[in-house]
Amino acid sequence: MSVVTDTSARSAEKIRVTRSRRNVAWTGVGALVVVVVLALFPYIVYSGTTTIMVQGFIVLTLACMWNLLAGYAGLVSVGQQMFVGLGAYFVLILALHGTSPFAGLPVAAIGCGVAAVPLWWLVSRLRSGYFAIATWVLAATVMLVIERFSSIGGGTGLPLPGLSGYDPAVLTADTYWIGLAVTVIALTATYLLLRGRLGLVLTAIRDDEVAARSSGARVGLARMLVFVVAAVGCGAAGGLNAISLLNVQPAAVFNVQWTAKMAFAVIIGGLGTIEGPILGTAVYMVLQQTLQSYNVWYLIVLGLVAMAVALFARRGLWGLVDDHLHVRLFPVGYWLWAPGSTGRRGIGLARRGGRPG
């Protein structure tokens, strides 16, 4: 409140608005260094490590997308495996027609975005829980339709052709770099989207949907855009998965466990923040690697942790970091600085992640 009175009293002075409380140039430099170091990994570490990291890239990309859906657009989709599967199948279909899977990957991702438009139309009228199960039914339907075509393997699937001429070491390294590229693009796109107009509309919807509508925010369009972007991201991750496994099997690529993985990573890391999915994916990978000799126990443990976090630490692990250190690596909100104020005092706008209420 004091900001308002200050402004009217000293209107000559300007209110400063910045993206972050602190200078974030170091974040950009840091991110660049991290990406460069990661890009050098195939020269430094064993190929076993890069193969595991490709799994991490896939989960991180998926988590980013699910975070956009659930954390920002309020769309809890339990059917994102439909785009993981479609991405894999688009890569496979292109490869069967002679396109290299690496070249086919971007086409497959965009194809998923195009497919998302009619699929969105089918489920867009439903809200919250009904939307969740409807996307699940939709994923099952897409799988059943795909299984009807015996030319792409029917119910059993096909190995991915087009990569047999590769030297295994080169293939592993190339897959890794493509995976890194997909993840960096997914993170950058999320960041830029949320900084832009769409981010503003989504924040408004998150805070008060009715008020946002009455202010002229095109809520339906914003949600559709998020659904399409998430489809592109999940499609890219699905295509990447097909390349890394060299095999496409309908029951595996359309498995609801894909959604479980992305959702758990986001919930544990922190819903509604860009940093959360990164932290959540790290937790996911550590648990998965530690418990990998115990079959599906890692999913049971992850599920229990995610339930506990959803109930007791709703802003996730990153929320805890943020509360104690007040750090934002990817600032997408605004800070207001009262006229003449210096130092650390400012008012955060749309700073908090997660949904209120």
Next chain:
Amino acid sequence: MVWVNDIIQGILTGGLYALFACGLSLMFGVMKVVNLAHGDLAVIGGYVALGVITVTHIPVLWSFVIVVPVMAVLGYVLQRTVIQAALDRSVLTTLMVTFGLSVVIENALLEFVSANSQSLGVGNAIITRSFSIGSQIQIAYLLVLIFAVAVAVLLGLQYFLSRSKYGRMIRAVADDREAAQLSGVDYRHVFGIAAAIAFGTVALAGIAYGMYSQFAPTTGTDTILLFAFAAVVIGGLGSLWGTLLGGVVLGVAQQIGAQINISDEVLAGYIVFLAVLVLRPQGLTSRRAQS
């Protein structure tokens, strides 16, 4: 004649789907909870029945005497602890928590009881016998029994909700929680009762499915939850008798789909579901537009 047979079989299977669906519908109607673990809980009911039959050697048809109360208690406890805690936070939390529960149950079952399919009462005379009408139509006693149970459950629920003291409380809480609370109703307890009833029907659904077909840990999501949801949407959200109509439409669509191409049974059901979603999103019975 083949088509008549399909329609009869479809209608009878619809009873099973209504049994899947009424618990889901009840929990949404009263608590606004979409329980994503619904199907996995039915599968747990199936495994509990299997355990009870193995240990006590009671006839499979009577296993519900033990399984239904066990599941009802589980329902009350889950509602009063985890689900209520999630409800107190937000709808989003409820979805995430029940989804987590679903994944945890499914994978825990995979660990503890293996992925092998199980079924209840193999070789039991009532379960395997059938009677014929003409030369082409064969009707299994079991399907008739399941249909009758579904109708009885729906009648019982309707009677309970409209006549009994707890039914009145449940309706009051569902309509206006604050007003009911002001009149001295502990809504948490009422939610628990509603969840117990819903879980009781879920137990029946699990047993019925175990006798009708085979179940495995993944059956809970890829069959029971999705079919239950399709039946609820086709029939009309929030309508108890709508779930029977929805189940019947789904069952008939699947039978006709299977007649056209044996592998299209499930797909045909989903296509009808999607058609209803697009053409009549309020469902076949409900006149009220969906909020």
